[in-house]
Amino acid sequence: MSYSSISHLTCPKCGSEYDDTQLNQLCSCGSPLLVEYDLSSLKGKKKEEVFDTSRNDLWRYHQLLPVRDPENVITLGEGMSPLIAMNTLGKKLGIPGLYMKDEGMIPSGSFKARGAAVGISKAKELGVKQLAMPTNGNAGAAWSLYSARAGIESYIIMPVDAPEITRKEVAVSGSHLYLVDGLISDAGAIVGGLVKEQGFYDASTLKEPYRIEGKKTMGHEILEQFGDSIPDVILYPTGGGVGLIGIYKAIQEWISLGWIKEDKVPRLVAVQAEGCAPIVKAWEEKKTESEFWQDSYTAAFGINVPKAIGDFLVLEAIYKTEGCAVAVTETDISTYQKSVAELEGSFICPEGAATFAAAASLRESGWIKEGEKVICLNTGLGIKYPESVHTAPRTLEKGASPDQVLGHVLV
Numbered sequence: 001m002s003y004s005s006i007s008h009l010t011c012p013k014c015g016s017e018y019d020d021t022q023l024n025q026l027c028s029c030g031s032p033l034l035v036e037y038d039l040s041s042l043k044g045k046k047k048e049e050v051f052d053t054s055r056n057d058l059w060r061y062h063q064l065l066p067v068r069d070p071e072n073v074i075t076l077g078e079g080m081s082p083l084i085a086m087n088t089l090g091k092k093l094g095i096p097g098l099y100m101k102d103e104g105m106i107p108s109g110s111f112k113a114r115g116a117a118v119g120i121s122k123a124k125e126l127g128v129k130q131l132a133m134p135t136n137g138n139a140g141a142a143w144s145l146y147s148a149r150a151g152i153e154s155y156i157i158m159p160v161d162a163p164e165i166t167r168k169e170v171a172v173s174g175s176h177l178y179l180v181d182g183l184i185s186d187a188g189a190i191v192g193g194l195v196k197e198q199g200f201y202d203a204s205t206l207k208e209p210y211r212i213e214g215k216k217t218m219g220h221e222i223l224e225q226f227g228d229s230i231p232d233v234i235l236y237p238t239g240g241g242v243g244l245i246g247i248y249k250a251i252q253e254w255i256s257l258g259w260i261k262e263d264k265v266p267r268l269v270a271v272q273a274e275g276c277a278p279i280v281k282a283w284e285e286k287k288t289e290s291e292f293w294q295d296s297y298t299a300a301f302g303i304n305v306p307k308a309i310g311d312f313l314v315l316e317a318i319y320k321t322e323g324c325a326v327a328v329t330e331t332d333i334s335t336y337q338k339s340v341a342e343l344e345g346s347f348i349c350p351e352g353a354a355t356f357a358a359a360a361s362l363r364e365s366g367w368i369k370e371g372e373k374v375i376c377l378n379t380g381l382g383i384k385y386p387e388s389v390h391t392a393p394r395t396l397e398k399g400a401s402p403d404q405v406l407g408h409v410l411v
């Protein structure tokens, strides 16, 4: 059996087909391209026969990943993040079956490592020497680090407001780092110029077809980690939405391989912030594409994406799984970041906190029903966003007495 069952690339809009052994970006019609596998060759096989169970990272799914030659795999051990029961918070929200898929546990401290590992490995396989990408921070950090490991030169452009730690991750890896006084869409326009004039590989979200394949493994893992049962709802913080599209792709692969039934799949929920909710607006208006969101703002920086290139794929995944899209307030994001730490001992990122806020409101409205199993996706470590928590501890004198420490009379 070959290392990968990849067959070709296909356009979800016009149906054109492309060869994955050639360098491809968008379809000539402007749509992102998706990877197709020869699933018929795997049909009838058990999961244990398709998955490489000797590996405890996302490369256990190499048969359903696009890298043809294992020699090209660039890995730092990404994947197989824990699925954690959130019993205390779940009880409080009326969702006893509440879980967190914690992506803070993988290299670079965010889920972006998945897309970078697979995207960079395939770029290496295709002979890419230089790439450029716009980023809201975490993706740039992950792609810089994996580029360094692969010996690929990278040019990274991020908004000046992106989390400062991600600048440092880019800089320390030897990538070329630039800031732009604007949004990720402004950074994207500059990258577009570099790609056009310098011939760099464009690693922007969905402008290369392989990042999504890395993100897809979150879906494979969730389905594997749940064993024989299937979660009812998966909530995903949605900026570019690649992870949600990827999870939906994993679900479709499981259906094709006969491992789950088409009429019993998790409902996918796109979670956005009220200050940047183009997908929510499109879903509410039952549209198949979103409109550019003017003057977007949210402290959950990773989901500040005013117009996602794959918006039609995100909306399709929501409609097909009978999911929904929901916007949460900045106050709720901050409240749930604290609640998850206080009640469950996990310091999650603001984007992850948004999914818990959304779960609370969907349970309250009855959309999440009693007894349903619900997964919130935490996309990164809270410690990457030190500015998201404000502290005002007292400074003690050396040798302070317990009385002085506690600030009251001890009984």
Ligand SMILES: [Zn+2]
Binding pocket: 011, 012, 013, 014, 015, 016, 027, 028, 029, 030, 031
């Ligand atoms: Zn096309």
